[in-house]
Amino acid sequence: MIRVLLADDEALIRSGLAVLLRHEPGFEVVGSAADGLSAVRLAHEQRPDVVLMDVRMPGIDGIEATRRLVADPATASVRVLILTTFDHDANVFAALHAGASGFLPKDTEPDRLLEAIRVVAGGEALLAPRATRRLIEQFRRTTPPATPSVALDEALTPRELEVLPAIAAGLSNAEIADRFSISYATAKTHVSRLLTKLDVRDRAQLVIIAYEYGVVRPGAG
Numbered sequence: 001m002i003r004v005l006l007a008d009d010e011a012l013i014r015s016g017l018a019v020l021l022r023h024e025p026g027f028e029v030v031g032s033a034a035d036g037l038s039a040v041r042l043a044h045e046q047r048p049d050v051v052l053m054d055v056r057m058p059g060i061d062g063i064e065a066t067r068r069l070v071a072d073p074a075t076a077s078v079r080v081l082i083l084t085t086f087d088h089d090a091n092v093f094a095a096l097h098a099g100a101s102g103f104l105p106k107d108t109e110p111d112r113l114l115e116a117i118r119v120v121a122g123g124e125a126l127l128a129p130r131a132t133r134r135l136i137e138q139f140r141r142t143t144p145p146a147t148p149s150v151a152l153d154e155a156l157t158p159r160e161l162e163v164l165p166a167i168a169a170g171l172s173n174a175e176i177a178d179r180f181s182i183s184y185a186t187a188k189t190h191v192s193r194l195l196t197k198l199d200v201r202d203r204a205q206l207v208i209i210a211y212e213y214g215v216v217r218p219g220a221g
Contacts, residue, residue: 001027002027002049002117004021004027004030004051005029005030005031005051006018006032007036007038007052007057007062008052008054008083013106017029020110020113020114027114030042031045031048034058035059036057036059036060036064036065037059037060039053039057040069043075044074051066053066054083054084055082055084055091062082063095063100064098066080066095066100069099070098070099079101079120079123080098080102081100081116081120082100083104083108085107096208097208099201100204101120102119102120102204152164152213156194156197160190162180163176163180163194164194164206165215166180167210168206174187176191191203
């Protein structure tokens with residue numbers, strides 16, 4: 001059972017999401033919040049697996065609420081899936097930096113949303129394709145060419161330095177295994193070690209590191 005907390009300032013949106021989730025096996029709605037502070041409070045009380053978080057809310061917005069949840073050890077394991085009508089570059093980038101595990105527009109089809117919640121609850125990261133494109137375009141416009149970080153070169157093995165850009169390209173564990181002719185278990189181990197060594201919670205954060213440290217260059221490949 002995946003326990004979900006809904007955070008959106010529009011009552012109609014919250015009600016619609018609640019109806020969708022309550023009629024789908026394997027999901028439980030554990031709370032509903034109309035603002036960021038309430039979302040943080042309810043997350044502490046209910047410890048959901050996933051928070052469906054709007055960006056534009058009164059008090060503190062969804063990005064700040066996400067930042068607070070991720071920074072607090074008591075709620076650090078809670079996964080946040082940003083769900084908003086505002087898919088601008090700044091929101092995508094800010095949400096990922098805050099620690100969100102996924103980002104989807106509100107016009108996402110119900111089946112796609114349900115699968116996204118499952119993916120995020122399972123510890124993976126998820127970005128809508130157009131959000132990923134916008135993120136990469138932002139790096140292309142604003143990030144000057146860089147060379148791989150010396151710190152990363154020292155911290156990671158040669159294979160891990162190969163796997164990191166594959167993750168940034170959106171490859172799954174199975175696809176990474178196929179690309180490098182290794183087993184699925186080995187690919188999963190490489191990803192887990194990257195998360196541990198770079199002290200991040202999921203693939204979304206690895207994508208940011210890959211671009212910021214120049215392991216992947218926007219527009220390359």
